[in-house]
Structures are given as C-alpha cells and as structure tokens.
Amino acid sequence: xxxxxxxxxxxxxxxxxxxxxxxxxxxxxxxxxxxxxxxxxxxxxxxxxxxxxxxxxxxxxxxxxxxxxxxxxxxxxxxxxxxxxxxxxxxxxxxxxxxxxxxxxxxxxxxxxxxxxxxxxxxxxxxxxxxxxxxxxxxxxxxxxxxxxxxxx
Numbered sequence: 001x002x003x004x005x006x007x008x009x010x011x012x013x014x015x016x017x018x019x020x021x022x023x024x025x026x027x028x029x030x031x032x033x034x035x036x037x038x039x040x041x042x043x044x045x046x047x048x049x050x051x052x053x054x055x056x057x058x059x060x061x062x063x064x065x066x067x068x069x070x071x072x073x074x075x076x077x078x079x080x081x082x083x084x085x086x087x088x089x090x091x092x093x094x095x096x097x098x099x100x101x102x103x104x105x106x107x108x109x110x111x112x113x114x115x116x117x118x119x120x121x122x123x124x125x126x127x128x129x130x131x132x133x134x135x136x137x138x139x140x141x142x143x144x145x146x147x148x149x150x151x152x153x
Contacts, residue, residue: 033079034102040087040095041106048074051131061085061121066114069141075128076105076135083121087113090142110139 037045061067061083069090078085079102088094090110097103105111115121127135 034077034104036104039075039104039106041089041109043106043108045075045104046107047128048130053129053131053133055125055127055129055135057125057127059123059125061113061115061123063115063118063120066112069110069112069139070136071110071139072105072107072127072135073129073133073137074107074135076107077126078103078105079124079126081122081124083115083119084117085113085121085123086116087111110142112141 039045058081078097080097080099082099084099085097085101086094087097087105088111089106096116129135
C-alpha cells in the first residue's frame with residue numbers, strides 16, 4: 001500500500017516549514033556608536049608602537065565622587081553605561097557625558113572625572129597602552145598659574 005500526499009498538502013507542509021525556519025533566523029542589527037579620528041579635544045588618534053596592550057575596565061563611580069587629577073599617555077575609549085560622567089580639563093573646560101555616550105578621552109592632557117549626579121555612574125573604559133604600563137597617570141591639580149597670566153613686575 002502506497003501513501004500519497006496530495007500536491008496541495010505537500011505545498012502546505014513546505015510553506016509551513018519555510019515559515020518556521022524564517023521565524024528562527026533573527027536578523028543581526030549593527031549600530032555604529034562612534035567613528036572618529038580625534039579625541040574630544042581634537043587630538044589626532046595615535047596608537048602605541050612597540051608592544052601594544054588593550055585593557056577593558058568597568059568602573060562604578062558613586063554620587064559625589066571625584067577620581068582625582070590624572071592624564072592618559074595613550075588613547076582611552078569611554079562608554080557611559082549609567083548615570084553621567086563629568087570631565088574637567090586643566091583649562092577649566094567642563095563637559096558632561098550622559099548614559100549612552102561614547103567618546104575618545106583626551107591624552108597627554110591633565111583632567112579629572114567625577115560623578116556630580118545623585119545616582120552611580122557606570123563607565124566602561126578601553127585603554128590602549130604599552131604592554132605592562134598603566135594608561136592612567138595621577139597628577140597634581142593645576143595651580144593658580146594655570147588660571148591667570150603670571151605677573152612679572
């Protein structure tokens with residue numbers, strides 16, 4: 001005894017199977033978050049040349065906390081996940097970066113970051129540096145000579 005499947009039934013099964021397969025194949029969505037050749041201060045990007053190293057760090061900064069004055073000898077990518085990160089440069093320029101912001105921080109420029117908000121700031125840092133070296137160098141705060149010209153009377 002031979003079983004026959006009517007042509008309509010075969011088409012129905014085939015279309016049903018392709019619909020199920022199509023539903024199981026979600027599409028990939030890619031969104032460019034940052035594409036730049038400069039830092040937030042306009043410096044051209046430069047990468048370490050000898051033994052490059054990449055370090056990725058997730059940092060949570062409590063409300064009201066300042067991370068202190070420092071500078072980066074090499075490139076640092078910053079992605080603010082939650083809260084707001086405030087950065088002040090030694091020349092007094094101050095910028096706020098809310099959640100969802102990604103940028104390339106200034107390098108070789110003294111600055112400090114802080115959470116001036118009321119909720120924790122969660123920030124992802126991606127540092128390029130020479131192997132075995134930190135990309136965050138603590139510095140002294142700028143003195144009054146950076147705020148006003150010297151008086152040579």
